[in-house]
Amino acid sequence: MAVRPDPIPAAQAAGTSLEEELAAVAASSLDQLRPRFRALFRVPVPDCLSRDMVARLIVHRLQEQRLGKLDRSLAEQVDRLGRGQESRRRFKAGTVLVREHDGVMHEVMVVPDGFLWNGGTFASLSIIAKRITGTSWNGPRFFGLRPVLKKHAPEAAVVVDDADA
Known part of the structure; x- marks a missing residue:
């Protein structure tokens, strides 16, 4: 009988800090990250994603949950930069x-x-x-x-x- 890897403890565990969760993600194998990914995104891990990419997506979602998402204007700026468009310059007073x-x-x-x-x-x-x-x-x-x-x-x-x- 095959031994299944232990999933990463859920974020809801009392007293778990964001730093501890991020460290757990960094130390986990792809097989250990799969259940956590599914719990966070409600879909299985696509086969085309590397272990590094899965870990990055998990970390991003954990940070969003704990620290909040980007505000709308910053998210739009990131999208523009991702499409290769220049960002708007904003000059400080003076x-x-x-x-x-x-x-x-x-x-x-x-x-x-x-x-x-x-x-x-x-x-x-x-x-x-x-x-x-x-x-x-x-x-x-x-x-x-x-x-x-x-x-x-x-x-x-x-x-x-x-x-x-």
Whole structure:
């Protein structure tokens, strides 16, 4: 008669810390991980998954259960990065964007309510770019924060970040 491997103790065991559970997963064989995977995901382990991948999925689910899932915006950002798309840049208050246009140097400071330029606060860089040029622009592209798709592109802006990292 074949001896079945002992499954990993269930997460509901009183007094089991997350660190202990993660250590138990790390020390387990694939055969020991299979029942735990099935309990957590309610499906059997797909044959194509390696022991390492099964352990990673289990650890991820345990951490979700104990610590919570990613918030929606962060999950969307991770999905975008997974598809090879660039993430949105978010500048801290105090960051200064510098752009020269028609021989005039323009400085835009990031403030909590938007962007400060020429003594006024604006909700978007596109509004500022339109005021500077007199034509519609994609603000982040105008300030060199996004790749330019055309040959005759404006020179990139200089970003000066005085905010603490």
